[in-house]
Amino acid sequence: QKEVEQNSGPLSVPEGAIASLNCTYSDRGSQSFFWYRQYSGKSPELIMSIYSNGDKEDGRFTAQLNKASQYVSLLIRDSQPSDSATYLCAVGKNDMRFGAGTRLTVKP
Amino acid sequence: KAGVTQTPRYLIKTRGQQVTLSCSPISGHRSVSWYQQTPGQGLQFLFEYFSETQRNKGNFPGRFSGRQFSNSRSEMNVSTLELGDSALYLCASSLGTQTGGWGTQYFGPGTRLLVL
Numbered sequence: 001q002k003e004v005e006q007n008s009g010p011l012s013v014p015e016g017a018i019a020s021l022n023c024t025y026s027d028r029g030s031q032s033f034f035w036y037r038q039y040s041g042k043s044p045e046l047i048m049s050i051y052s053n054g055d056k057e058d059g060r061f062t063a064q065l066n067k068a069s070q071y072v073s074l075l076i077r078d079s080q081p082s083d084s085a086t087y088l089c090a091v092g093k094n095d096m097r098f099g100a101g102t103r104l105t106v107k108p
Numbered sequence: 109k110a111g112v113t114q115t116p117r118y119l120i121k122t123r124g125q126q127v128t129l130s131c132s133p134i135s136g137h138r139s140v141s142w143y144q145q146t147p148g149q150g151l152q153f154l155f156e157y158f159s160e161t162q163r164n165k166g167n168f169p170g171r172f173s174g175r176q177f178s179n180s181r182s183e184m185n186v187s188t189l190e191l192g193d194s195a196l197y198l199c200a201s202s203l204g205t206q207t208g209g210w211g212t213q214y215f216g217p218g219t220r221l222l223v224l
Contacts, residue, residue, distance in 0.1 A: 042217075092209075
């Protein structure tokens with residue numbers, strides 16, 4: 001079992017739809033959770049960070065964390081073609097573990 | 109404020125050589141982390157430095173080492189290069205705290221290393 005697993009994708013949604021990205025992690029002691037976006041040929045950039053159970057909203061993005069289920073998700077509302085990228089889930093404890101990423105395509 | 113800078117941006121080496129990569133964090137950031145990104149393994153954590161001390165380490169062989177200077181600039185060294193070391197090496201900086209924990213990291217553009 002991989003330590004950080006993401007829905008494999010690729011994921012394709014029409015413009016204006018909601019994109020749902022999921023991530024599970026194996027280390028129950030993990031403390032910090034992040035979603036990064038990485039455009040092709042570019043470095044990752046932080047979209048959301050979340051540290052406690054529940055929802056955290058920032059504009060069109062909502063991160064959800066459920067530590068009991070070891071699950072973190074990212075919802076992108078009103079998806080735009082510019083959201084097309086690979087989304088990386090990262091989980092921090094003593095080190096930082098990344099999932100393999102989910103490639104999202106938003107079709108106009 | 110200037111972002112994270114990494115030098116060089118591209119590097120070609122041959123097996124058995126060693127290489128040193130440099131990272132300058134955002135001004136005021138005291139934590140620097142290094143990552144390796146490959147198509148097969150994805151993004152993998154190498155190590156984190158805070159106030160010149162290695163605080164966390166990933167699961168990489170001892171050929172991979174690093175250090176941090178008093179101005180928070182960091183270097184990463186890979187000795188006895190292998191073909192499998194070909195990768196994008198990313199540096200990320202964050203404010204960091206004495207108590208540890210992970211805050212917002214800002215990634216540099218990376219150094220692309222090709223080992224022939």
